[in-house]
Amino acid sequence: MQxxxxxxxxxxxxxxxxxxxxxxxxxxxxxIEQNRRLTRGILARASQLAAALGRTNDRT
Structure with a gap:
């Protein structure tokens, strides 16, 4: 039994x-999923900032 x-x-x-x-x-x-979402957000924001900088440089 033991x-x-x-x-x-x-x-x-x-x-x-x-x-x-x-x-x-x-x-x-x-x-991992949270990291993916954050990374996508960061990359999207970086792309927007790069585009904005490109437009700013075109004006000068």
């Missing part, structure tokens, strides 16, 4: 580790 209880305990620990790993994976995926 062997069965030990096995259940180990399984419970393994399940908890897997659950924690899945949580970390999901958080990492969310951070």
């Amino acid at each position: 062997h069965v209880n030990d096995t259940k305990k180990l399984l419970k620990q393994l399940d908890e580790r897997e659950r924690q790993s899945l949580i970390r994976i999901k958080e990492t995926q969310e951070l």
